[in-house]
Amino acid sequence: MQHNSQSYRSHCPINFILESLGDKWTLLVVRDLLFKGKRYYGEFLASDENISTNILANRLEKLETNGIVSRRIDPEHKSKIIYSLTEKGKKLLPMMLEMTYWSSQYDNCSNVDPAFAKEFERNREGLIKRFLEMS
Amino acid sequence: MQHNSQSYRSHCPINFILESLGDKWTLLVVRDLLFKGKRYYGEFLASDENISTNILANRLEKLETNGIVSRRIDPEHKSKIIYSLTEKGKKLLPMMLEMTYWSSQYDNCSNVDPAFAKEFERNREGLIKRFLEMS
DNA sequence: CTAATCCACTTGTATTTTGCAAGTGGATTG
DNA sequence: CAATCCACTTGCAAAATACAAGTGGATTAG
Numbered sequence: 001m002q003h004n005s006q007s008y009r010s011h012c013p014i015n016f017i018l019e020s021l022g023d024k025w026t027l028l029v030v031r032d033l034l035f036k037g038k039r040y041y042g043e044f045l046a047s048d049e050n051i052s053t054n055i056l057a058n059r060l061e062k063l064e065t066n067g068i069v070s071r072r073i074d075p076e077h078k079s080k081i082i083y084s085l086t087e088k089g090k091k092l093l094p095m096m097l098e099m100t101y102w103s104s105q106y107d108n109c110s111n112v113d114p115a116f117a118k119e120f121e122r123n124r125e126g127l128i129k130r131f132l133e134m135s
Numbered sequence: 136m137q138h139n140s141q142s143y144r145s146h147c148p149i150n151f152i153l154e155s156l157g158d159k160w161t162l163l164v165v166r167d168l169l170f171k172g173k174r175y176y177g178e179f180l181a182s183d184e185n186i187s188t189n190i191l192a193n194r195l196e197k198l199e200t201n202g203i204v205s206r207r208i209d210p211e212h213k214s215k216i217i218y219s220l221t222e223k224g225k226k227l228l229p230m231m232l233e234m235t236y237w238s239s240q241y242d243n244c245s246n247v248d249p250a251f252a253k254e255f256e257r258n259r260e261g262l263i264k265r266f267l268e269m270s
Numbered sequence: 271c272t273a274a275t276c277c278a279c280t281t282g283t284a285t286t287t288t289g290c291a292a293g294t295g296g297a298t299t300g
Numbered sequence: 301c302a303a304t305c306c307a308c309t310t311g312c313a314a315a316a317t318a319c320a321a322g323t324g325g326a327t328t329a330g
Contacts, residue, residue, distance in 0.1 A: 103148030
């Protein structure tokens with residue numbers, strides 16, 4: 001499941017990120033962690049896109065293997081597991097915001113707050129900082 | 136193959152971009168158009184990652200359907216087809232540069248020029264403009 | 271103390287997508 | 301006019317995905 005340096009198709013940076021995150025589900029988990037404050041398996045399962053439980057388990061495992069997500073036991077409920085983003089995971093924020101901005105321009109049913117696009121154009125750095133403090 | 140507004144799993148912007156571009160191959164084609172000046176089917180086929188010809192044909196079709204890539208006949212060789220990015224496709228550049236920057240930080244075999252990361256940190260807007268003029 | 275419930279998964283199976291090899295058909299070149 | 305180039309298409313085996321059901325340990329309710 002994990003890559004060693006020889007198993008990559010190439011060392012192009014675009015290819016590198018695609019081999020870690022390039023599928024239809026993985027970034028939805030990152031989104032839930034980054035923007036929606038989700039932390040539990042059951043919370044990811046409950047997202048609008050209806051991810052299946054085996055796919056979710058597999059993606060969380062890959063994300064942990066790749067050092068993007070970490071797991072720990074909830075100290076208050078010892079049968080629960082808390083997922084969170086590592087530093088490496090949090091550094092995906094600027095890319096995620098660019099994705100959000102692009103989609104807000106081209107999805108005519110987008111649920112992005114129109115104020116976001118304006119704020120992003122006007123004060124991108126400030127927005128990034130604010131989101132980082134949140135997460 | 137194409138989406139209508141009801142067929143999306145959700146209207147989350149991250150989900151929107153994933154449904155257009157979220158797989159292990161599509162963005163490699165965008166990369167070749169954006170950064171490598173490729174224009175012909177055979178050039179995409181020849182990339183380092185070894186995309187299969189049926190997958191390439193399928194992804195080019197989806198990209199065209201989604202308005203990210205356009206096709207025209209090469210006026211100088213009428214049996215050749217030139218692929219190029221639309222405006223919508225070119226607007227993926229900032230996201231692609233964020234991906235490149237992230238990978239350059241975390242792939243220890245990255246082939247990204249170390250000067251890129253420094254320039255990106257120092258003068259992101261200028262870099263984006265320069266790349267856009269190129270493409 | 272015990273039964274029911276919650277939680278984070280795992281398992282099984284049908285369907286879909288992918289990867290690989292080979293082939294096609296029209297335009298161009300020699 | 302035969303060979304080659306180009307942009308695909310086809311067939312098939314292997315892998316990944318979707319959906320439904322089940323599991324096993326910890327917590328809660330009575």
